[in-house]
Amino acid sequence: MTVLVTTASKHGATREIAKEIACVFDEHSVPTELLDIDDVTDLSSYEAYVVGSGIYLGNWLKNARRFLDTHAAELAQRPTWLFASGSIVGEPPVADDPDALRPGLVERLVETTQAREHKLFAGRLDTSKLGLLERAAVRVRTRARATTATGTKSIAGPRRSRDS
Numbered sequence: 001m002t003v004l005v006t007t008a009s010k011h012g013a014t015r016e017i018a019k020e021i022a023c024v025f026d027e028h029s030v031p032t033e034l035l036d037i038d039d040v041t042d043l044s045s046y047e048a049y050v051v052g053s054g055i056y057l058g059n060w061l062k063n064a065r066r067f068l069d070t071h072a073a074e075l076a077q078r079p080t081w082l083f084a085s086g087s088i089v090g091e092p093p094v095a096d097d098p099d100a101l102r103p104g105l106v107e108r109l110v111e112t113t114q115a116r117e118h119k120l121f122a123g124r125l126d127t128s129k130l131g132l133l134e135r136a137a138v139r140v141r142t143r144a145r146a147t148t149a150t151g152t153k154s155i156a157g158p159r160r161s162r163d164s
Contacts, residue, residue, distance in 0.1 A: 007052040008064035055086025076114035
């Protein structure tokens with residue numbers, strides 16, 4: 001039995017989780033093949049699948065969603081597990097953060113692939129690798145989360161008058 005462990009990872013953290021998953025299989029003498037999701041062309045030689053994606057603005061990465069949609073029938077025929085990496089809020093980031101993913105996304109992915117489980121791992125973020133828009137999105141997300149935690153409804157700071 002060979003297990004395919006494949007991921008879409010924008011900055012590398014999700015790929016590191018996939019490596020750890022593959023190592024656990026290897027420790028239990030289960031052969032694995034670790035591939036980037038864009039390098040997978042044929043699923044027929046695998047008996048099970050572990051598919052992961054980084055989370056970007058509450059969603060699985062586009063190439064990972066495309067992979068699941070393209071291979072949904074094949075994935076549904078064999079044991080499949082899904083995971084995501086991307087909760088970046090908190091110190092340390094929170095695993096299984098219910099706000100990290102768009103509502104209904106996990107249910108749709110599991111239903112499409114008949115996956116046995118979807119696991120959300122806390123993410124790791126190196127802001128030095130982010131572009132301007134990504135840094136802005138992280139800032140907004142972090143402020144929104146902090147505001148939600150304090151019970152305040154607005155994510156904006158106090159308004160200042162022109163006179164101050």
